[in-house]
Amino acid sequence: MSVGAHLQELRKKHETLSRKVEEYQRSPGTSDIDIQALKKQKLRIKEEISRLDG
Secondary structure: OOHHHHHHHHHHHHHHHHHHHHHHHHOOOOOHHHHHHHHHHHHHHHHHHHHHHO
């Protein structure tokens, strides 16, 4: 897989996680721990995107 294709996949994952975080935040039954775990995943992906793109 090329770097460009890998970056594209990472960006898709990041966007999916963003939507999931927003959805979970609107859902009253979701625990803060679950939301925090998603945000950490999102941050790791963002850091990897920055590392590869920079």
